[in-house]
Amino acid sequence: MPAETPIAQLNMAIEPAAADETPAAVKAKGIGVIGWVAAVWLILVVVVAILAPVLPIDDPEAPGAGRALPLFTEGHVLGTDSSQRDVLSRLVWGARASLTVSVGAVAMGMVFGGTLGLVSGYRRGRIDTILSSLFDVMLAFPQLVLALSLVAFLKPTAPQAGAGEVVEAAGGLTTIQILILALGIIAIPLLARITRATSLTWSQREFVTAARAQGAKDLRIMIREVLPNALPAMFSIALLSVGIAIIGEGALSVLGMGVEPPAPSWGNMIAENRSVSRAPLNALFCPVIALFLTVMALNYLGDAIRARFDVRESSL
């Protein structure tokens, strides 16, 4: 058989060469300039929100007297609102409330939606059909209306208690917790769907079959093989969802169902000052701009992260 001689002659020492050079293209590829700018802004917002109690700023809820102060006034860089409260201080404390609500809601969506989506995409078949229909039903509700009714349901008879006091609902939940629950329930089907779609494709790759051939159990395969591959897409969507949740909290505040005044959130700051004819413009536009920049930063960072991991994927 002449055809076998070339095979026998070729030595196996030919090939180990390609892997010695490190893939510089992959390593140098970061998240880009825009990604970094977005990341720096988000880190700033988060750090400021966490440090709010120790920062040398005024009490965000203590009203002063007299007229609202404009921007760049001595002692009030961003001026004051119509109740003479320092806008910068309210912005910082508002970031704390807005971020807690949005990150909490998305975390809840990630945990529950991610789990359901992972199971759905990995197992397929009947479980997938049932869970997917459930997600579809949840997505069919208009989201703001669903959030509104959830908040109203969870906070039955909110006694308009004295100023500065956190309102306790019947179930013992604070307003923040109620908002996290309401927005989290809305986030669940969104994240579940994305997780399901990515898990579905990854579950059909041969390394999953290889894991089964080794005798790995389903739970192990889902956590060790499928989840790490689905995570970048999940994180990217989660970042976008944080932006949506911040806006959602704002929308609920505008409708009077958000964080209870006088405690500030970006949403209720906008709500309180939305009547342009009476409110000072700095008190309206400072939270609007902060909200805008943060949501945009979340979007860009989400995109940058996805692009970063897509490149690695396509280099395979």
Add this chain to the structure above:
Amino acid sequence: MTAPSSEPSAPPSSGPSAEPLLAVRGLVKEFPIRAGLFRRTVGAVQAVSGVSFDLHRGETLGLVGESGCGKSTTGRAVMRLIPATAGSVVFDGVDVQRAGSSALRALRRRMQIVFQDPYASLNPRMTVQAIVSEPLRIHGGWSDGGAERVRDLLDLVGLRPEHANRFPHEFSGGQRQRIGIARALALDPDLLVLDEPVSALDVSIQAGVVNLLEDIQDELGLAYLFIAHDLSVVRHISDRVGVMYLGKIVELGTADELYDQPAHPYTQALLSAVPLPDPRKQRERQRIVLEGDPPNPAHPPSGCRFRTRCWRKLELEADGVDTSACSEIDPLLSADEVGHEVACHFPKVRVMV
């Protein structure tokens, strides 16, 4: 063997041990075709239709055939990665198809698979170390010198210890296939199903991987079920070879018997298509070109499945021979006519160059 039978005869190379490591009998795998609103089953793709073979310890059985003939499905059904529709697979006395979950886990230690696509078969988010150690972690052998075992395995397949901390995308196709082989060997199996392990690789690299597989077999005494469509690679590595066409084994014999005295018209057509390194011989040799495509496995032809493309049937009909048996009777594997098993009503040895 006297009577026509689908049971394969014992291979001559197997020595005195009569008990085969792997005995496959009448393996059938059908994929249902569903249609309509209620997803009713309206038919079945007959991917594997009654495949039987034995595989002994330390032996290599090659399975060849064109794309879609059911080679890979056979390999996966043997591993029970997909459930078989009918038939039995007995691995060292244990019925694989009926094994309970703990028995199956024990079996998984002893039979492993290497996949065709080295790009899809390694998890891109795991380091080589994690990939190769995963079988040990699953079966609880990690704490007992697992790191050392991984180092030995990498050394065995020709990778360096410093490769352990890298990710699969940092390797070439051939090196990835070596990682896949190291992973399959981690549990010290008795049987390796090699599902086209070199088909996706560059020709220059195929040789390295094939030689590696042979070295490993010599060292560890593994049995290989080597699935491929490259006939010269299969001859190089196999002790016995089975040729598959449309879900059935049409010819089964030792590598020398099959390549030097092929008796089935399909085997002869396949062999006539193997490129020869000598261009003069290549120009002069006779080629048998099959007309048309393989039939739809959802509606295979009656009788002999190869009859729709069989060149010998046409030759015989031209000579006035009655070939009605071809379309009426499904030929069984039989070693009566020629020295090895052929599933043909009119087997005839024809020496292919």
